Amino acid sequence: MTELILHHYPMSPFAEKIRLALGFKRLAWRSVTIPAVMPKPDLVAMTGGYRRTPVLQVGADIYCDTALICDVLEHVQPEPMLYPPALRGVARVFAQWADSTLFWASMAYSLQPRGAAHLFAKAPPEVAKAFGEDRKAMSSNMVRLRPGDATSAYRSYLRRIAHMVEEHEFLFGAQPCVADFAAYHPLWFTRTQVSPLADILNATPAVAEWMDRLEGMAIGPGALDSLEAADAVRVAADAQPMPPGSNLLVDSAFQDDHGIPLGTQVTVTAESFGAEATQGLLMAATRTHYSLRREDPRAGTVHVHFPRIGYVLRKAEGA
Template sequence: MNPPLDDLILHHYPSSPFSEKVRLVLGHKKLPWKSVRIPPVMPKPDVVALTGGYRRTPFLQIGADIYCDTALICDVLEHMRPEPALYPAHLKGVSRVFAQWADSTLFWAAMAYNLQPKMAVQLFGGPEQAKAFGDDRKAMSGGMLRLRPGDATSAYRSYLRRLAHMTDEHDYLFGAEPCVADFAAYHPIWFTRTQVPPMAGILQATPSVTEWADRMAAIGHGAFSKLGSDDAIAIARAADPRPAGSNWLVDSAFQDDHGIPLGSRVTIAAESFGPEATEGELIAATRTHYSLRRTDERAGTVHVHFPRIGYVLRAADAA
């Protein structure tokens, strides 16, 4: 059984910045969705039942298809509802490049500034909760180089000025309408403004960025309803994963850059943050994405999808 094509389930939690990116995209495209609230830190047994190991937030579920990483989720939503466009024809290249910068360089500078120790304690409700969150993210970070607060503050100020050069000229970063670049740049600034408001003074020097952020916030999250994680798992179990080429990832031609044939047992993991691997049978490796088939005793057979950029594919016996 396949679900209705608009039966979108977002697994997220309220203070997750990358979740805010997708929530706003759903609102922008006026796509109704179901909200499953997941824990911000491990253990996450209901998450792992669906993803097989991937635990970054958020991920999108459509029946028995699981889409990981907000870059891929944006592609899926664009294919489902092309208008209003996240990737306007005249901005296809630059909007993707800018979004990748915003989701990485801007994001990490902003979050190193936002989550200085005094703010972490306030945000998470006490020193023990802040330590638990910090320990969880340290485990996800591996050997990543993290900016110290002073360096992060300097970088964030500089990036905000660069954004201001764009928002001084347009309502949105590249013109009169928002594109994927806006949603990618907005979510770390949203975190500064809404989750750690004592830190928001850094925005005072760039008033046009604040005005742009107000316009982004006004987009809203659209129409959604709450759903329990057990119910989401039951939906996956009752559904059939969609075949390659009909799963909102329209490119289906095999692109072999690894010497690993389809049907092989493989693992896929993020290059850096969140290195937990998902293992399964490789059923697609296209120019834009990978897809794995895996079976879970609770969720049944699911297809888990990842973007190529930012992820590492290995044969399972070499992982």
């Protein structure tokens, strides 16, 4: 089964990264719109706790974090490539920087009071309050930039990106790679979701031109249809997860860096933002990812997959 189900919501920047990558790959997908804030009972029924956006579902296999989702998309549709062989290392390193340092500078700039007021201008006051409280809880163990510091950093990062795309059509050459999609989505949020603050992009017109080129390269079939979240849970319940080594993550060799054997009850938790733990039976621990087998009354038996980088593996209490 390779039907792709994306759990997302429209204004999520990381979801936009994957929506654009799906378009670039010319992949069709089904859309499940999830809440922007907790509770997310249908999503958590499958992930076991992980609540960040987006999540990619393929039957009873649940893929968390956009870094891992991009690996899945590359396996499902190898061409055009997100990871060209000559750029595989540098593209991943740049994407990791963009998904973290660049992203948080963009968010701290974009969600300063004027940006937040625009984002929630048409929503009831309680919606904005709930969003703020939810994101505060998700980032309780993080140091967040103040708007002034974020503005300075964001301007510098935009200039650096401009220097790259003044030399090439895309960040590393004539074709886009995963680095482009990772750098694009925080800027997309500023440009499309908080337009009163988008004038920060005016000083680097080459960046806006690069964003337009990337959008033009990523016109695919889009979402085939919408699926209710409860129906996606039933899709998982009616399927069987793919065995480790035969799923959509190509590496399968066990890499033991923790002294935790396969078959152990473990938890996997994000290092920082959104640190809700997922507990399950450790089915795979490869050089790139962890896979946990878990049982849920509604979703049945599922395998939940996480990248190694950015996540903490521990034995579950009592294991």
